[in-house]
Amino acid sequence: MIKLWKWYQQCLFSHPVKTQVISSGILWGCGDIGAQYITHSTAIKRLNKPAVDTKFKVDWKRAAITSMFGFGFIGPVGHFWYEGLDKFIRVKLQLQPKSARFIAAKVAADGLIFGPFDLLVFFSYMGFATGNNVAQVKEGLKRDFLPALIMEGGAWPILQVANFRYVPVRYQLLYVNVFCLLDSAFLSWVEQQKDAPWKQWFTSFLPLKGKGGQTGL
Numbered sequence: 106m107i108k109l110w111k112w113y114q115q116c117l118f119s120h121p122v123k124t125q126v127i128s129s130g131i132l133w134g135c136g137d138i139g140a141q142y143i144t145h146s147t148a149i150k151r152l153n154k155p156a157v158d159t160k161f162k163v164d165w166k167r168a169a170i171t172s173m174f175g176f177g178f179i180g181p182v183g184h185f186w187y188e189g190l191d192k193f194i195r196v197k198l199q200l201q202p203k204s205a206r207f208i209a210a211k212v213a214a215d216g217l218i219f220g221p222f223d224l225l226v227f228f229s230y231m232g233f234a235t236g237n238n239v240a241q242v243k244e245g246l247k248r249d250f251l252p253a254l255i256m257e258g259g260a261w262p263i264l265q266v267a268n269f270r271y272v273p274v275r276y277q278l279l280y281v282n283v284f285c286l287l288d289s290a291f292l293s294w295v296e297q298q299k300d301a302p303w304k305q306w307f308t309s310f311l312p313l314k315g316k317g318g319q320t321g322l
Contacts, residue, residue, distance in 0.1 A: 117275060125278050126180030132282045133175030137168045139290035170234045178226055179285065180278075186219055187277045203270060211269040212262050220261060224253050227292055253292060261288075 116124040145161045190211060194200050200207040228249050232242035264284055272280045 113279075117279075121275065122181060122184050125184040125282075126176055128279065129180035129183065129282050129285070130172045130176035132286045133179060134168050134172030136286045136288065136290040136292075137171035138163055139286070140292075141167065143290065167235075170231065173234075174227060174230055175282075175285075178230070179223075179282070183278045183281065187274060187281075190214055191274045191277075208266060208269045212265045215265055216258065216262055220257065221254060224250055224257070224292075228253075257288070257291075 113124070113128075141164055142161055145159070149159055194207060194210050194214075195202060198210060200210060225246070228246050229242055232245045237245065265281075268277055268280045
């Protein structure tokens with residue numbers, strides 16, 4: 106394990122973007138497989154079917170599609186986001202690294218900018234990649250975006266406080282990607298739930314916004 110970590114450090118030093126891209130793709134693919142298993146298991150329990158009669162089979166096409174999101178978006182964009190965010194707050198805002206204001210500014214920017222953008226890209230990409238048209242992708246966003254944003258909003262700020270306080274900048278995306286192993290499983294699970302009742306509870310607030318003159322996604 107120590108040798109593997111040293112090898113990763115060497116790769117990160119020599120090829121930072123490439124290393125982040127590859128590690129992100131692998132972790133997001135694994136996360137989707139986990140989501141498939143969770144969805145499969147919950148379906149068996151709900152239908153009261155014996156596990157022997159419904160063996161779990163990995164949807165490798167879906168896992169590959171999700172993995173490509175890690176390769177093509179999280180890896181490169183996440184790398185430059187965390188590097189750029191740290192530089193912006195240190196240089197432009199001139200906040201002392203590791204201070205309370207420094208960490209709060211990072212957490213706020215990550216939660217208000219990168220978090221929603223990440224979800225928007227993920228659900229849009231998954232929709233188009235699985236063959237949906239524009240109208241279907243919009244419906245998927247209305248169904249999935251708000252529940253995911255609210256549920257993730259309760260966990261990520263806490264994780265990011267520890268990330269920005271204790272983890273060096275070059276390892277911050279790795280830290281995020283480790284938790285993204287769970288997060289990708291969660292997002293894939295959310296996307297696979299379609300019109301689940303718990304989603305409808307969240308999205309039931311959207312028409313109320315529309316009455317006030319605002320539009321949903």
